[in-house]
Amino acid sequence: MKDLILKAFSDSAAVKQQFARDHADRIAHVTALMVTAFREGRKVLLFGNGGSATDAAHIAAEFVGRYKRERAPLPAIALATDIAAITCIANDYGFDELFARQVRAHGQKGDIAIGISTSGNSPNVLKGVAAARECGLITVAWTGGTGGKLAPLVDHAFVVPSTVTARIQESHITLGHVLCELVEETLLGTAS
Ligand SMILES: O=C(CO)[C@@H](O)[C@H](O)[C@H](O)[C@H](O)COP(=O)(O)O
Numbered sequence: 001m002k003d004l005i006l007k008a009f010s011d012s013a014a015v016k017q018q019f020a021r022d023h024a025d026r027i028a029h030v031t032a033l034m035v036t037a038f039r040e041g042r043k044v045l046l047f048g049n050g051g052s053a054t055d056a057a058h059i060a061a062e063f064v065g066r067y068k069r070e071r072a073p074l075p076a077i078a079l080a081t082d083i084a085a086i087t088c089i090a091n092d093y094g095f096d097e098l099f100a101r102q103v104r105a106h107g108q109k110g111d112i113a114i115g116i117s118t119s120g121n122s123p124n125v126l127k128g129v130a131a132a133r134e135c136g137l138i139t140v141a142w143t144g145g146t147g148g149k150l151a152p153l154v155d156h157a158f159v160v161p162s163t164v165t166a167r168i169q170e171s172h173i174t175l176g177h178v179l180c181e182l183v184e185e186t187l188l189g190t191a192s
C-alpha cells in the first residue's frame with residue numbers, strides 16, 4: 001500500500017516536472033495571448049468531460065473570482081456546468097454537440113477556447129474545438145499521451161507526457177493554476 005502511495009505522488013511530480021520543462025515557452029506565450037484577450041474585452045471558454053469538466057469549472061472560477069490577488073473579474077465560462085443547457089443539447093442534438101453548440105452561442109472572434117481531453121479523442125471536445133476555429137477563436141488544447149486527434153486541430157497544444165489519465169489531469173490543473181497566476185501578475189503589473 002505504501003509503495004503505491006509513494007509511486008503515485010512520485011510519478012505525478014515527475015510528469016509535472018517534465019511537462020514544465022517541455023512547455024514553459026508555450027505557457028508564457030499562451031499567457032500573453034490570454035492577457036491580450038482579456039485587455040481587449042474577450043473571454044475564455046473551457047470544456048472537457050468528467051474530471052476535465054471540473055478542471056474547466058475550477059479554472060473558470062479562478063478568473064471570474066480571483067486566484068490570489070484583488071483585481072477586476074475576468075470573463076471565463078466553463079461549458080459543462082449549466083445542467084439545463086447540457087441536457088437540452090444532449091437530448092435534442094446529441095452529446096457530441098454539447099460543446100460545439102455552446103461555443104457557437106458564446107464564442108466571438110478573438111476569444112480563447114480551451115479544449116481539455118486526456119485522450120485527445122473525445123468527440124464532443126473535438127467538435128467544440130472545430131466550432132471554435134470556425135468562429136475565429138484562438139484554440140488551445142490540454143491533452144496527454146500522443147495528443148490524439150485534438151493536438152493537431154489547435155493553435156497551441158499542451159501535451160502531458162503520460163498515458164495515465166489521472167497523472168495527465170494532475171498536470172492540467174497545475175497548468176491552469178500557473179496560467180491564472182501569470183495572467184493575474186501580468187495584469188497587475190508585477191510579472192515580466
Ligand atoms: O477523472 C476521470 C479519471 O481521472 C474521469 O472522470 C475522466 O475524466 C472521464 O473518463 C472522461 O470521460 C475522459 O475523457 P477524456 O479525458 O479522454 O476526454
Ligand SMILES: [Zn+2]
Nearest residue numbers: 051165166169
Ligand atoms: Zn479523475
